[in-house]
Amino acid sequence: MFEVFKEYLLQHIELNEHDFALLETYAHPKKLRKRQYLLQEGDVCRYNCFITHGLMRMYAVDQKGEEHVIRFASENWWISDRESIISGLPSRFNIDAIEDTEVLLFDKASIDLLMHQIPSFGKLITDMLNKSFVTFQNRVHESISYNAEEKYTKFVERYPAFALRVPQAMIASYLGIKPETLSRLRSKR
Amino acid sequence: MFEVFKEYLLQHIELNEHDFALLETYAHPKKLRKRQYLLQEGDVCRYNCFITHGLMRMYAVDQKGEEHVIRFASENWWISDRESIISGLPSRFNIDAIEDTEVLLFDKASIDLLMHQIPSFGKLITDMLNKSFVTFQNRVHESISYNAEEKYTKFVERYPAFALRVPQAMIASYLGIKPETLSRLRSKR
DNA sequence: CGATTCTTTGAAAACAGTCAATCTGTGTGG
DNA sequence: CCACACAGATTGACTGTTTTCAAAGAATCG
Numbered sequence A, B: 001m002f003e004v005f006k007e008y009l010l011q012h013i014e015l016n017e018h019d020f021a022l023l024e025t026y027a028h029p030k031k032l033r034k035r036q037y038l039l040q041e042g043d044v045c046r047y048n049c050f051i052t053h054g055l056m057r058m059y060a061v062d063q064k065g066e067e068h069v070i071r072f073a074s075e076n077w078w079i080s081d082r083e084s085i086i087s088g089l090p091s092r093f094n095i096d097a098i099e100d101t102e103v104l105l106f107d108k109a110s111i112d113l114l115m116h117q118i119p120s121f122g123k124l125i126t127d128m129l130n131k132s133f134v135t136f137q138n139r140v141h142e143s144i145s146y147n148a149e150e151k152y153t154k155f156v157e158r159y160p161a162f163a164l165r166v167p168q169a170m171i172a173s174y175l176g177i178k179p180e181t182l183s184r185l186r187s188k189r
Numbered sequence C: 001c002g003a004t005t006c007t008t009t010g011a012a013a014a015c016a017g018t019c020a021a022t023c024t025g026t027g028t029g030g
Numbered sequence D: 001c002c003a004c005a006c007a008g009a010t011t012g013a014c015t016g017t018t019t020t021c022a023a024a025g026a027a028t029c030g
Helices: A002-012 A015-028 A084-089 A106-119 A118-143 A148-158 A160-165 A168-175 A179-187 B002-012 B017-024 B082-087 B108-117 B119-145 B148-158 B158-166 B170-174 B179-185
Strands: A029-030 A037-038 A045-051 A055-061 A069-076 A094-097 A103-109 B026-032 B037-039 B048-053 B053-059 B066-072 B094-097 B101-107
Touching: A002 B048, A002 B119, A015 A106, A045 A055, A045 A084, A045 A106, A045 A118, A045 B108, A055 A103, A055 A148, A069 A160, A069 A168, A084 B119, A084 B148, A094 B048, A103 A106, A118 B066, A118 B119, A118 B170, A148 A160, A148 A168, A148 A179, A168 B037, B002 B017, B002 B037, B002 B048, B017 B108, B048 B108, B066 B158, B066 B170, B094 B158, B101 B108, B108 B148, B119 B148, B119 B170, B148 B158, B148 B170, B148 B179, B170 B179
Parallel strands: none
Antiparallel strands: A029 A103, A037 A094, A045 A103, A055 A069, A055 A094, B026 B101, B037 B094, B048 B101, B053 B066, B053 B094
């Protein structure tokens, strides 16, 4: 489990054995079964979560009880409610497992300490935040610029793995359209 | 012009006169007339831009020549194409002034240097990135969860000043709807 | 298998977009 | 100061897309 994380780190930065040992000290492994919550609306998000295996989603539930998927995340991605971690306020979002999933959890204090102790790890985390920012900015761009069909096409191009692994209704939710609409635009080619 | 920036800094962090002097050294003031570009599609974005007076927008233009507003920014906000600054690649976006505007420009090297020399300024910039991230995440959330009328209502609640200062057609573009549609949903109350 | 969940399909209604014309307010040049 | 031009906003009639509700058909899991 930690091996996957080690691989991930090696692909981005250079670390010695001492750094790895330190990182491992603060990593809390956890296994989640399909449908199991990592974070539930109303709770404070305490962990930055690195996914070593599996697939998760972050979503909000509106007044009508409908779910709206904010993002998906699979192996070698981070997921958490940044807003809640930073502010210490209850989250408005849920995070749960779409498949059986294995993660490494790092609480806020650990991340701060590790970023400080291992500057290259700090840079990695900052780069990750920058990338996430750009990803969301692009998502906003696509969301306001394209119609349902174009959004779906772009989603499949960008995330072919998600298109296969995620139930269609959740993809529809992610795109901001109804499952019936997605089914229909898929069927006409 | 720098005074506005100084006020902004004082509201967030504590700095001594030496820090202010250093910041001022690297701040390049610039005046933009209404409709003037700060960044044009295809150019590399070289500056982080702090707005001291006025109002700007960042937008993309699609194949049909239609503009899609990614974000607005006014006094005491930062604007730039982060993706282009970081990567050094040409920007897909335009940034221009909606009103006559005054800004302070900081190139990438200056920001890096200042963040390093003045840790509290570094924290401010990081906090700003975190805030921007959360803002875009929330925008995605609203964009996939609400219909045209709800999006407009929330926009007015969140940005009452923009609702007054920005032409309606640009607000429509920001919300991902047509100007006629916005006009119509405004007129029924 | 049987039960549950996910997907597809149909018909009608609601919503948003298109195109064209008109209206409004602003600012400019004569 | 007026007349005009121009950009922005509104309105109408129509088209097209997406949602809604309901039912039936697959697929998956214990």
